[in-house]
C-alpha cells in the first residue's frame with residue numbers, strides 16, 4: 145500500500161501505519177477554492193487486493209481534517225470493513241482568505257455552500273469542493289470501486305444531508321450525527337446563510353435539508369432509500385441550532401425513510417461520535433456492499 149502515492153501536485157504531509165492500513169493527510173492546491181487544502185485519507189488494508197468504496201466525512205464548526213482523524217476512532221472499523229475514509233477541511237484557508245472573528249463564520253465554518261456574497265464569494269465554494277473537485281482528485285488517485293457515501297457531524301451533518309439529497313445518484317447512502325437540519329430557521333444557519341448567500345431566503349433552500357426533502361416530494365422525485373441520524377439528548381445545541389424533530393416531521397410528510405435515534409446522556413462532542421461511529425460505518429458498508 146505504500147504504492148498509493150499522491151498524484152502530481154499533491155503532497156503527502158502525514159503517513160501513519162494504522163490497523164494494517166494507513167492514515168494519511170494529503171495537501172493540494174485547489175483551483176476551485178483558490179488556496180491550498182488538506183484532507184485526511186484512511187487507506188484500509190483491503191486496497192492492496194483491489195478497489196474499495198469511499199465514505200466522505202464532513203466535519204463541524206471549528207474543525208480541520210485533524211479532529212475526525214484523531215478523535216473519532218474510525219480507522220479500526222474502516223480497516224475491518226474495507227472502507228476508504230476521506231475527511232476534507234471545513235473551509236478554504238489562508239491569509240488571503242476572508243475570515244471572521246467568530247467561530248461560526250469564515251475559516252472553519254464554510255457550511256458546505258457556494259457563497260455568492262462578497263467577501264466570501266472569492267474562495268468559499270465548499271459545496272462544489274466536496275461534491276466534485278475533491279472526489280475527482282481522490283477517486284482518480286486510488287483503486288476506487290465507484291461506490292461512495294457521505295456522513296458528517298453538526299455543520300457537517302447538514303452538509304452530508306444536503307449533498308446526498310441533491311445528488312442521490314452519486315451517494316449510496318447518508319448518515320449524520322447531530323446535524324443542523326433546518327439551517328434557515330436556526331441561529332448557526334441563519335447567520336451563515338445570510339453572510340454567504342445574502343438575505344433573500346429563497347436562495348437558502350438549496351442548502352436546507354428540511355426544504356430539500358419537502359421539495360423532492362413536491363416535485364414527485366423519489367426519496368432517498370434511507371437516512372440514519374443519531375442525536376445526543378444532552379447536546380447543549382439541541383433545541384437551539386439542532387432541531388431533529390423538524391426533519392422527522394418533514395420526512396414523515398414527504399415519505400422519506402428516516403431512522404432518528406435519540407441517545408440519552410450524549411452531548412455534542414467527539415465522545416458521542418466515537419460511541420456510535422462503528423454502527424454508522426457498518427451501516428454504510430452494508431449499503432456500499434463492502
Ligand SMILES: N[C@@H](CCC(=O)N[C@@H](CSC=O)C(=O)NCC(=O)O)C(=O)O
Pocket residue numbers: 203204205206207211215247297298299300412413414
Ligand atoms: N467552540 C464553540 C463550539 C464549537 C463546536 O462545538 N464545534 C463542534 C462542531 S459544532 C457544529 O458544527 C466540533 O466538532 N468541534 C471540534 C471538536 O474536536 O470537538 C463553542 O464553544 O460554542
